[in-house]
Amino acid sequence: MDIVLSGIRSTGHLHLGNYFGALRNFVKIQDSYRCFFFIADLHSLTTHPHPDDFHANVRIILSEYLASGLDPEKAVIFVQSDVPEISELYVLLNMLSYKGELERTTSFKDKVRLAKAKARNKPLNEISYDDHDDEGININAGLLTYPVLMASDILAHRSNFVPVGKDQEQHLEYARVLARRFNNTYGCDIFPEPRALDFGSGLIRVPGLDGSGKMGKSQGNGIYLCDDDRTITKKVMKALTDSGPVGPDSPMPECIANLFTLLELVSAPDTVDYFRGKWRDCSIRYGDLKKQLAEDICNTVRPIREKIDSVYNDDAYLHRVTGEGREKARASASETLALVRKAVGFKSF
Ligand code: ADP
Ligand code: TRP
Numbered sequence: 356m357d358i359v360l361s362g363i364r365s366t367g368h369l370h371l372g373n374y375f376g377a378l379r380n381f382v383k384i385q386d387s388y389r390c391f392f393f394i395a396d397l398h399s400l401t402t403h404p405h406p407d408d409f410h411a412n413v414r415i416i417l418s419e420y421l422a423s424g425l426d427p428e429k430a431v432i433f434v435q436s437d438v439p440e441i442s443e444l445y446v447l448l449n450m451l452s453y454k455g456e457l458e459r460t461t462s463f464k465d466k467v468r469l470a471k472a473k474a475r476n477k478p479l480n481e482i483s484y485d486d487h488d489d490e491g492i493n494i495n496a497g498l499l500t501y502p503v504l505m506a507s508d509i510l511a512h513r514s515n516f517v518p519v520g521k522d523q524e525q526h527l528e529y530a531r532v533l534a535r536r537f538n539n540t541y542g543c544d545i546f547p548e549p550r551a552l553d554f555g556s557g558l559i560r561v562p563g564l565d566g567s568g569k570m571g572k573s574q575g576n577g578i579y580l581c582d583d584d585r586t587i588t589k590k591v592m593k594a595l596t597d598s599g600p601v602g603p604d605s606p607m608p609e610c611i612a613n614l615f616t617l618l619e620l621v622s623a624p625d626t627v628d629y630f631r632g633k634w635r636d637c638s639i640r641y642g643d644l645k646k647q648l649a650e651d652i653c654n655t656v657r658p659i660r661e662k663i664d665s666v667y668n669d670d671a672y673l674h675r676v677t678g679e680g681r682e683k684a685r686a687s688a689s690e691t692l693a694l695v696r697k698a699v700g701f702k703s704f
Contacts, residue, residue, distance in 0.1 A: 370577030422662035433680030
C-alpha cells in the first residue's frame, strides 16, 4: 500500500486555511493509504519558541488534529521529536545538500528578507535578499536546512505521497532531489521519489477576510478552529467589502470573491447560488451575506471546537495516542535507517 505522510509545524492554533487546505484532506485519505501524520515541533525551533510554550504548542496541534477527525486507529499520529531516526537521517542528508541550492529556496529567501525588515524596522518591499546581514540577526542554519529536515521527515518512511499546499511544492521537489541523489551516490534504490497528492479538485487556497491574500497565522487574519461563535461572527462581520455591484456585468472585486470562496467551502450549494443570483441582479446586501457566512462557519467549526476542548484536557488519551504513534513511527523509520546505514557503510564491530 502506498505511504502518505504530512505534518504541520507547532506554531499556533490551526485556522480554516489549515483545515480546508490540509487537515480535511488528511481525514479523507486515512482510509485509503498507510498514513503518517505528525507535528513538526523540530521545525518550529527555527524561531526559538520559549521553552514554557513549546510543549503546549505541540499539545494544541495534536488536539486539533484529533478533534478534526484524524483517527489513531487508522493513521500513525506522532510527534517529530519523538523519532530520533529523523534527526539521524537529517545529518546524513545534510552531507548531500549544497549551500547554493538551499540558498535558492524561495521560503528561505522570504524569511531572510522578513528578518532583515524586522531588524531594520523597514517595510518588506524596501529589503532585498542580497542586502548585508545585520549584527545579531536570526538567520540560523536550521532555517537554511529546513528543506533537508523536511526531506528527512518524508524519506524516513519512504513515503510515496505528501499532501501539502502549493507553498510547499519547492520543498517537496527538494525531497525528490535528495532521494535521487542518495540512491545514485550509494548505488541503491532505497528511496521512492515522493509526489504531491492531488485531490482532484486542485489545491485550495483559503483567502483571508481582509480583502486580499491567503488566510495565515502570520497574516493575522485567521478564523481559528478554537474560535467561539461570537469571535467568528465578529471577524466575519468586519470583513472588507466594497460599495456593491453597479450593473449586471460588474466585475467582482477580490474582497467579495473571497467571501464567495469561503461560502463555497462552508455553505450548502443552494445558499451559494442564492447569493450569486443576488450579486448578478445587483440586489445583494453584504450584511445578509456575511450573516449567512458567519452562521455557516460557526456550524462547521463548532463541533470541532467542542471536541478540541475535551481532547486537550484528556492527558491519558493524548499519552496513549502519542505513545502508540511513537512506537509505530520509530519502527517504520528504523527499518529505513538500517538500510541507509548499510548503504553509507556503517558497520558494527
Ligand atoms: P500558516 O501559513 O498559517 O503558517 P502553515 O504554513 O503552517 O500555515 O501550513 C500548514 C498547512 O496548511 C500546509 O499544508 C499549508 O499548505 C496549509 N495552508 C495554510 N494556509 C492555507 C490557506 N490559506 N489555504 C490553503 N491551505 C493552507
Ligand atoms: N514545511 C511544512 C509547512 O510549513 C511542514 C512540514 C514539515 C511538512 N515536514 C513536513 C509537511 C513533511 C509535509 C511533509 O507546512
